[in-house]
Structure formats: structure tokens, C-alpha cells
Amino acid sequence: LQLGVFHGVEFAWVHANYPTLKPLVIAVNEHPYLRAVLVVRAEGKIGAAANLQGKAVALPRMSREHCRLFLERRCCPPGEAPEAFFGEYNQTGDVDDALDDVVDDRFQAAVVDEVAFEAYRKNKPGRCARLKVLQQSESFPCAVIAYQPGALTEQQLQAFRNGLLKAKDNPDALPLLRVNHITGFEAVPSEYNQELVDILKAYPAPAAK
Numbered sequence: 001l002q003l004g005v006f007h008g009v010e011f012a013w014v015h016a017n018y019p020t021l022k023p024l025v026i027a028v029n030e031h032p033y034l035r036a037v038l039v040v041r042a043e044g045k046i047g048a049a050a051n052l053q054g055k056a057v058a059l060p061r062m063s064r065e066h067c068r069l070f071l072e073r074r075c076c077p078p079g080e081a082p083e084a085f086f087g088e089y090n091q092t093g094d095v096d097d098a099l100d101d102v103v104d105d106r107f108q109a110a111v112v113d114e115v116a117f118e119a120y121r122k123n124k125p126g127r128c129a130r131l132k133v134l135q136q137s138e139s140f141p142c143a144v145i146a147y148q149p150g151a152l153t154e155q156q157l158q159a160f161r162n163g164l165l166k167a168k169d170n171p172d173a174l175p176l177l178r179v180n181h182i183t184g185f186e187a188v189p190s191e192y193n194q195e196l197v198d199i200l201k202a203y204p205a206p207a208a209k
Contacts, residue, residue, distance in 0.1 A: 002147060002151045002152050003024070003146070003147050003160070004021075004145070005143065005144075005145055005146075006146060007066070007143050008026075008034065008066075008140050008143055008196075009065055009141065009199050009203055010065065011141070011144050011146060012200040013200065016200055016205070020148060021146050021148055022146060022147055022148070022149060023145070024144070024146060024147050024160060024161055025145050025161055025164045025165065025185040025186065025187065025188065026141070026142040026143065026144050026145075026188055026189070026192070027143040027180075028182065028183055028184055028186050029113075029142075029181050029182055029183055031115065032142060032186060032189055033139040033140060033141065033195075034064070034066045034113070034140040034142060035114040036070040036071070036114065036137040036140075037111070037112060037113075037114050037117050037133045037134075037135070037136050038070075038075055038110075038111050038134045039099060039102060039109060039112060039133055039134065040102065040108060040131070040134045041103065041108070041131060042130050043130070044105075044108065048134070049074065049135055050077075052075065052085070052086060052108060052109055053086070054086070055087055055088075055107075055108040055109065056086065056088035056089075056090065056107040057071075057075075057082070057086045057088070057090070057108065057109045057110065057111070058090045058093070058097075058107045058109070059071055059082075059089070059098070059110070059111050060091075060094050060095045060116075061091055061092050061093060061094065062094075063112070063113070064113060064181075066113075066137065067111050067112065067113055070137040071111040074135065075109075075111060075135070090107065095112050095116040095117070095119075095120060096123075098110040098112060099112065099124075099127070099128070099131065100127065102131060103130050103131060113181075115181075116181075117133070138199065138202050138203075139195070140199055141195040141196060144188070144192075145164070145185075165185055165186070165187065167184065168183065
């Protein structure tokens with residue numbers, strides 16, 4: 001394989017063992033970083049993630065890795081699986097479904113992507129006013145397309161890079177970007193390697209099974 005696509009945190013795990021891998025471009029959704037948020041009812045009595053023990057919590061289907069990791073490692077006690085800690089752990093529906101369920105008190109909390117939550121706030125301001133962010137995740141590095149030096153020529157890499165960077169301006173590419181929740185590809189920022197180091201410390205790679 002000449003190119004690989006990784007969640008940013010996954011690339012941090014892999015890069016720790018294969019430091020010669022290089023990022024070609026990052027895939028961005030509005031911001032050059034990712035965050036997850038734990039959302040509860042504004043007038044509820046949930047004051048901390050620990051209060052969610054035995055409660056019903058939603059994680060929208062197709063949630064990205066940063067949302068899953070945040071829920072598993074920051075919203076649950078260390079070493080305890082969501083299925084065991086929460087009274088109900090639902091992974092169906094989309095972001096709107098999950099947040100609507102929290103508003104209507106069918107679920108007591110939901111973990112969603114921060115950009116998706118802001119879109120919900122814009123589209124449903126009245127319902128969103130009944131919610132609050134209880135906890136915010138660390139900043140995760142964006143997904144990345146990576147390569148191993150020598151697998152492709154510099155001319156080939158530059159052609160891939162240029163094509164991806166221009167994708168957001170190509171009407172034919174926009175539907176594919178939207179369905180993958182990407183607003184565009186961007187050049188790898190100078191601080192990306194430090195972001196990998198930081199997220200690796202905060203979220204070490206899972207133990208091999």
C-alpha cells in the first residue's frame with residue numbers, strides 16, 4: 001500500500017512504533033482539531049460524569065474515534081466499560097436523534113462531536129437552549145492521509161497533495177466530502193507532530209488483544 005488513512009489518534013499510536021511514516025494532508029471538519037462533548041439537560045441534576053452511573057447515555061451511530069475514546073476513558077471510571085457503568089448504552093440514531101433524546105429526557109446524556117453539537121445549536125436553538133455541555137474532551141489531531149517515504153515519487157506525492165487540497169473547490173468532490181463530514185483537506189500544520197505526542201500521552205494505545 002502506498003497511502004493509508006488514519007484517525008489522528010490512531011496515527012499517533014502507529015507513529016510511535018513506525019516513526020518514519022509521514023503525514024501527507026489532514027482531513028478537516030471546520031477546525032484543524034477535533035473535540036467531543038458530553039451533553040446533559042441544562043436543568044437536570046447531573047453535575048459530573050460520575051453521576052451518570054446507572055443512567056441512560058447515547059453515542060450516535062457512526063461516531064468517530066475521538067468521541068468513542070472520550071466516552072470510554074473520560075466519562076467512565078478507569079477500566080470500566082460503558083456497558084457496565086451506564087444503565088443503558090445506546091449506539092443508534094444520528095446526532096440530532098441523540099440530542100433530542102436528551103432534551104426529552106429519554107436519555108440523561110449524550111457524547112457527540114463538538115462541530116455536530118454547534119450545528120444542532122444553529123438548527124434547533126430552542127431545543128439546544130435546554131442542554132448544556134457538562135464536559136469537553138482534549139483536542140484530538142485531525143484524521144490524516146499518511147505515506148512511507150520511498151513508496152511514491154515526490155512528483156506523485158505532490159500530485160496527490162495538490163489534488164486533495166483543491167477538493168473543497170471542486171463541485172464534483174463536495175458531496176463526497178460532506179457525506180464524510182469533511183470540509184476540506186489542509187496542509188499538515190507545523191505543530192502536528194506535537195499534537196501526536198500530546199494525544200498519545202492523554203490516550204495511550206489500547207493493549208494488544
